[in-house]
Amino acid sequence: MNLFLRRSGRAALGGVVIGAVVLSIAELFAGLLIKMGESKGEPSPVLAVGGAFVDRTPLWLKNFAVDTFGTNDKKALFVGMALVLLGLCCAIGVLLAYRFRLALVALVVLVAVAAAAVLSRPNSGGIDVVPTLLGGFAGLWAMSRWRRRVVDGDDSTLGRPSRRAVLAYGGVTLVGAGLVAAGGRALGNASRRVAEARRAFVVPRVAAPVTAPAGASLGVPGVTPFVVPQKDFYRIDTALVVPQVDPSSWRLKVHGMVEHEIEIDWETLQSKPMREAMVTLMCVSNEVGGNLNGNAIWTGWPVRELLAEARPKPGADMVLSRSTDGFTAGTPLSALTDDRNALLAIGMNREPLTATHGFPVRLVVPGLYGYVSATKWVTDLKVTTYADDMGYWTPRGWSAKGPVKTSSRIDVPGDEDRIPRGAGGVVAVAGVAWAQHRGITGVQVRVNEGDWVDARLGTEANIDAWRQWVYEWHPKPGKYALSVRARDATGAWQTGEIANPDPDGSTGWHMIRVTID
Template sequence: LLLGAGAVGGLALVGASVARVVGVRRAPVAPALELPDAASTVPPLPAGADLDIEGLAPFRTPNEEFYRIDTAFVVPRVDPATWTLRVHGMVEQEVTMTLDDLLADDLVEAWVTLCCVSNQVGGDLVGNALWLGLPVREVLDRAGVRPGADMVLSRSVDGFTASTPLEVLTDDRNALLAVGMNGTDLPPEHGYPVRVVVPGLYGYVSATKWVSELQVTRFADETAYWTDRGWSAHGPVKISSRIDVPRGRSVAAGEVVVAGVAWAQHTGIAAVEVRVDDGEWQPCELAEQVHVDTWRQWFFRWDAPAGTHSLEVRATGQDGEIQTGERVGVVPDGATGWHRVDVQVG
């Protein structure tokens, strides 16, 4: 099952609207890779990081449930034996890597939550996975970035391009050339054999699947697929929160557990609050934080009286930013607003 937003193949972006397309397509069968052990591994999940609450999104999104958004109407068939990555442009020397080169390097693990810019308030185009890959900054260091560069244009084997600010590929975050996802090879529909994963940016400016080129350049000189279609050039993820339960069902009067997830990649979540029927904001309990680049689960114990009620949620980042309640659509740089659900209590 393919879930696509924006232009999926030729189906698409019309004016300022984003369409969600559902279709059935079979992904190609890909040769299994012999993934090496990571040179740097993540620690075990702390107790209390993954809450056992029915209906709440798990901390780790299974590969088969991870959202898929891209422009490929047909999943590219990439031969790992002939795949290469070319790093060129404003560099001291071009670098070309084979898959064997990449797999022989010092790969690292990183928990990273990805989110699509077309995710509506309360939407499900967001997921969290354990990625295995080579930090992009190491490849750029080998090429030697020339002064004046401020963007890396990544290119897919199918021609898709994404314009990523150079600074987020060279700072301390784990921006990766990823080869593994949740302990296995990348599924073909998620970029096999190599894709780009960048914490803190929407996928349209960073998450190039089936990547084949990194061109070091400038925003003034190059544009990418979605920026050519009116979307913002930089695309930082906006602080967001979502109610997973109760949602779309009736509940009995009495204590009701309200729960969901919140994310502010590369900043981290400091607090989540819920309010009932436009009342006062009340603090929620948070799951243990795993990393600032991942979402964080939360819950709230509500003494629910009979009747129809509304619930809203908002989050605060570790930088002090409070999620705005202003409702804005996804174009050109992501939706904002508090997620609201109506609940029938009997």
């Protein structure tokens, strides 16, 4: 048994070497394609497979990933992919030592799956699959070399690769790693160009700057800032790697059910009269009490003015926005043409958007969850109907329209905190509440199963921004459950009925448990 394990271990290493060769060559040529501007899709087999997996992720698994890993869901996916790939390579290596033909078939199947994933990505063409095929051919070459020189060579017997041979040909892994680094550098050129363009861009001034009113921030330590810095703003999207969009090549096309098709470039957009809007964005995956939301000051051109130039035809009721990475969102046409501050945003908190948050241009639409409105790296607006088109998440089980629900959150104290009473026996219970495009008019806190008591609200900035709140609590020592609810401008209180995020947003009162010393 020990002899078998030693042989299998050395054989598995051979599979890892072969896998490294395949990926190194594929990623190198993928990087070169991108550098030369020949690729319009996703030529990297690793990213293509990951993207195809995300596109086909069932709703329950998507919810599990977000609930478990939050904004680290993509890192978790890459770790999982690496482990699966490592296991497959090891299996191919073992097959190579004992069943060569099966190993050959397994490698061909894996390359075929990767090629199919590449071709399935948005805007892909035949040239995008070339790096994967070249990687596959390199893998077959490495497999034959390993079989002939290590497994069948003079320094070992069949199925018993020697340690010396394994270490010698294991050096191929280092070569492969070097090629991957070279490919990464080629890919990095796009990132550097975009970073330079972002540094050179100055967010234009507007005629009517927006500021947070006095009293909007209550100054309670630990409460989420009223305006969230860009570096701390949440990120949820389907892009495994942040798209790097060079503003000089950016275009936005408006087409579909319009009287006049329009295409604008970066210079044209910058020439338009910009305005600022303070808007709280919300991810539909946010659990009750979750932090997948944030408030910011956005600078951009109102979408309604662009659509007014295109002149939507009668019967149109939806705009399908598309990102450069293929993501789509279906937004009610009315939400983009009424008087709300729906923007083609180019600035966030008076700074250029980061690539993570959609540089150079993204959509910001008050009152709607991001999955139906907040398209980053936006390049296409199709005026259409809900009967004819669906956004990315709708066929995956989410509702076609996503108005934000009235909700609230306790930021401080934290759940399960053990805290001393403050001066005079006061404990500040505080957080934020939101009901975008309706506004918050009241927040109440309940201790255990007692009566609901009014909290003090921060000053309202506008109906599209959240409000901070605080309740000065005078508890006695003991264990407590604290709950919060909010009321919007229609007079309706946030429901206490518990519902999961899918299909149209979570509901329920946020509750924490604390111990007062």
